[in-house]
Amino acid sequence: MISAKNISVSYNNTNVIQNLSFDIGLGDHACFFGPSGRGKSSLLKMLQGYLVPSTGYVKIKDMELNPVNIKNVRSLMAYIPQNINLPTDNGSELLKMMDASKRVEKVEYFINRLGMSLEMIESRFDEISGGQKQRIVIALCLSLDKEIVLFDEPTSSLDSNSIKKLLDVIKEDMKDKTVISASHNSEWINSASKKIYI
Amino acid sequence: MADIGFWDLAFGFTILAIPLFVFIYYKVKLVNDLLVSVIRMIAQLFLVAVYLEWIFEMNNALINSLWLVIMVIVGAGTTVYRVKLNWKVFLIPFIIAGLISITIIDLFFIGLVIRLDYFFDARYLIPISGMILGNSMNHNIVGLTAYFDGLSKSKELYYFILTNSGSRKQAVRPYIQEAIRKGLNPMLANMSVVGLISLPGMMTGQILGGATPVTAIKYQIMIMVAILAGCTLILILSILYSNFLVFDSYGNIKNIRSINKNNN
Numbered sequence: 001m002i003s004a005k006n007i008s009v010s011y012n013n014t015n016v017i018q019n020l021s022f023d024i025g026l027g028d029h030a031c032f033f034g035p036s037g038r039g040k041s042s043l044l045k046m047l048q049g050y051l052v053p054s055t056g057y058v059k060i061k062d063m064e065l066n067p068v069n070i071k072n073v074r075s076l077m078a079y080i081p082q083n084i085n086l087p088t089d090n091g092s093e094l095l096k097m098m099d100a101s102k103r104v105e106k107v108e109y110f111i112n113r114l115g116m117s118l119e120m121i122e123s124r125f126d127e128i129s130g131g132q133k134q135r136i137v138i139a140l141c142l143s144l145d146k147e148i149v150l151f152d153e154p155t156s157s158l159d160s161n162s163i164k165k166l167l168d169v170i171k172e173d174m175k176d177k178t179v180i181s182a183s184h185n186s187e188w189i190n191s192a193s194k195k196i197y198i
Numbered sequence: 199m200a201d202i203g204f205w206d207l208a209f210g211f212t213i214l215a216i217p218l219f220v221f222i223y224y225k226v227k228l229v230n231d232l233l234v235s236v237i238r239m240i241a242q243l244f245l246v247a248v249y250l251e252w253i254f255e256m257n258n259a260l261i262n263s264l265w266l267v268i269m270v271i272v273g274a275g276t277t278v279y280r281v282k283l284n285w286k287v288f289l290i291p292f293i294i295a296g297l298i299s300i301t302i303i304d305l306f307f308i309g310l311v312i313r314l315d316y317f318f319d320a321r322y323l324i325p326i327s328g329m330i331l332g333n334s335m336n337h338n339i340v341g342l343t344a345y346f347d348g349l350s351k352s353k354e355l356y357y358f359i360l361t362n363s364g365s366r367k368q369a370v371r372p373y374i375q376e377a378i379r380k381g382l383n384p385m386l387a388n389m390s391v392v393g394l395i396s397l398p399g400m401m402t403g404q405i406l407g408g409a410t411p412v413t414a415i416k417y418q419i420m421i422m423v424a425i426l427a428g429c430t431l432i433l434i435l436s437i438l439y440s441n442f443l444v445f446d447s448y449g450n451i452k453n454i455r456s457i458n459k460n461n462n
Contacts (some may be wrong), residue, residue, distance in 0.1 A: 048361050049448040067447035071364065079361040086355045088372075097355075097372055098362045141362055150361075 001026045001178050002047070002148070006056035011042045019055070022196050026147075029170060029179040031192035038198045040182035041082060044150050047180065048079060060148070078146040082153040082182075084130070084137050091121030091136040098140065106143035113169050114139055115162065130157035138166065142173075149174065151181035155188050167191050211236070250324070259318035266304075266327050270296035273335040277436075280339045281346060287443055295435035299334070300327055303428045311420060329400060329421055330428040333385070337429045338436060341381020345437055348373040349444065349451050356451060366449050374437055381433050382426070389422055398422070 002024040009017040016039030024030045032040040045051045047058065049070040061076065063069040088094045095101055108118040114135040121140075125133055134157040142149065155163050163185065170179055170191075183189055202210075214236065221228045253261060274292035278285055304327055309317055317323070349356065349370075360369035392398060400421055404414035444452055 048357070050357060050450055052448065070448050074361050075364040077361050077364075079358065081354060081358055083354050086358060087352050088355070097359050097368070099365065099368050100363070144362060 001028070002058070002060050002180070004053075004056065004058045007046070007053040007058060008055040009039060009042050009046050009051050009053050011039065011045075011051060015054075016042050017046075017053075017198070020198070021056075024178060024180060024194060026178055027175060028194050029174075029192045030181070030194040030196060031189050032180075032182045032196050032198050033184070033189045034198035036184070040198050041152050043198070044079070044152050044180065044182055047148075047150065048074060048077060076147045077150060078141040078144045078148070079150045080138050080141045080152065080154060082156060084134050084157070086125075086137075088125065090124055091140055094137070095121065095140055098144070100140070100144060103143045103145075106145065107139050110139035110142045110169065110173075111136065113173070114165050131159060131162055134158060135162060135166075142169070146177070148178045148180065151179065151183070153183055154181060155183060155185040160187070163187055250320075253324065254320045257316075257318075257320050262318045262320050262323050265324060266300065267297070269328060269331050270300060273331050277335055277338055277342065281342045283342075283346065288440065291439035291443065292436050295432050295439055296331065296334075298435060299428055299431040300331060302431065303330055303424050306427075307420060307424045325400075326421065326424070330425050333425045334429040334432045337381045337385055338433050340384070341377040341433045342436060342440075344380040345373050345377035345440075346444075348376055353451055360449055366445065369449075370441065374434075377433065377437060378430075382429060385426055385429060389426070392418075392422065 002022075004023075005021050006019050007017060007021070008015060008019060016037075020043075022030075032043055034040060042051055046053060047060070047065075049065055052065075058065040060073050063073055065073060086094065088097065091107075095103070095107065104118070107121065111118055111120060116132065116135055116139075120128070120132060121136055123132075128136075134154070138151075138154065154166065158166065164187075167188070181188065181192070189195060214232070217232060218229060220226070221232065253265060271293055274289055274296050275285075277292050278288045281288075304323065308314055308322055308326065312322065314322055352373075355372065356369050359372070360366060363369065388396065398418050398421075401414045401418035404417060405411060409417075446452055
């Protein structure tokens with residue numbers, strides 16, 4: 001599904017990843033883990049084509065990551081960022097921006113699974129907690145039903161109960177998806193089927 | 199019409215003490231800009247008086263068109279400077295956006311609405327185009343500043359939408375919406391109160407020049423509609439053309455400010 005060979009990645013003129021190789025298969029839950037500043041988030045950016053490896057290559061579903069294939073590669077992905085302070089009023093507006101307003105039923109399913117109700121997507125982001133906001137963003141992205149789901153520090157604003165619910169969703173609802181995450185959280189790392197130390 | 203003497207004109211400038219005092223008191227670094235703008239305005243308008251007389255006398259299609267092109271180039275240059283973009287990268291796109299827009303708007307209003315026998319008549323073509331371009335430039339600067347500031351400062355949203363929607367068109371949409379809102383809202387607000395709290399310059403000028411209020415109002419309505427259409431067209435064309443320049447082949451936002459430094 002995803003194969004990286006001898007890649008080196010720089011971010012802000014600093015070489016953060018050197019000579020890394022990994023393979024991630026369909027249905028895997030792979031987690032990049034390791035100390036801060038080692039390039040875990042940079043790897044997720046690289047998989048989306050926002051950072052280009054200076055050496056080596058990356059293939060996603062046999063498509064090499066390059067300008068010709070990037071649109072097709074991104075169409076396979078959903079991405080939940082670490083920074084959820086997006087400049088939008090609420091989840092409903094964000095859903096429209098993603099051109100996914102028709103996926104409300106899916107959003108409702110995932111938002112319920114994460115312990116909230118659909119009405120929450122109408123709540124102003126500046127009036128709800130970081131954890132609620134993060135769960136809304138996660139539900140919106142999961143509703144897109146993409147083959148590859150990228151999570152950058154998904155537990156950063158979640159309590160242990162919400163982390164458990166999210167892990168249940170991944171285990172039960174995303175068996176046929178490839179989940180790739182970057183995390184510090186030991187519970188999250190331990191739940192991954194493939195752990196890649198960075 | 200009562201003339202203004204040169205001494206009276208000079209006396210009129212003393213009122214600029216108000217903005218000068220405000221800028222100095224609040225330490226807003228606009229004093230130099232104000233002085234340069236006033237001097238430029240005086241020089242340009244007196245020059246206008248000289249060359250407009252000549253242009254009106256000649257009333258030649260080629261000269262009038264050339265003058266239009268010069269107005270577009272100056273407008274595009276001012277826009278690049280005010281939005282703090284790179285000349286080499288953005289000047290040509292903005293000139294092209296301006297030329298396309300003014301051609302369409304002039305063809306429609308002068309050719310189809312006013313239906314002049316001679317389309318290039320300097321008395322119509324130059325002041326009407328000047329009003330459209332002048333107003334468009336102001337609103338274009340506001341809109342483009344909002345667009346480029348948004349892309350520079352809120353990149354996370356762009357990348358979030360780009361991956362999750364898979365479409366760059368979708369990813370830039372919120373920034374374009376914001377640019378249109380910020381660029382054109384003041385004009386819509388102005389339109390809605392025109393005649394109540396503001397008497398537009400063109401209408402006032404026509405009435406002072408002896409036209410009937412009804413004729414002056416008809417022209418004013420037409421020119422405001424033309425300005426709104428022209429502003430929208432120039433802004434959207436400038437943004438769409440810029441989009442070919444501000445993203446790399448992966449759809450990443452180039453560092454607009456560093457492009458500036460590198461090329462200036």
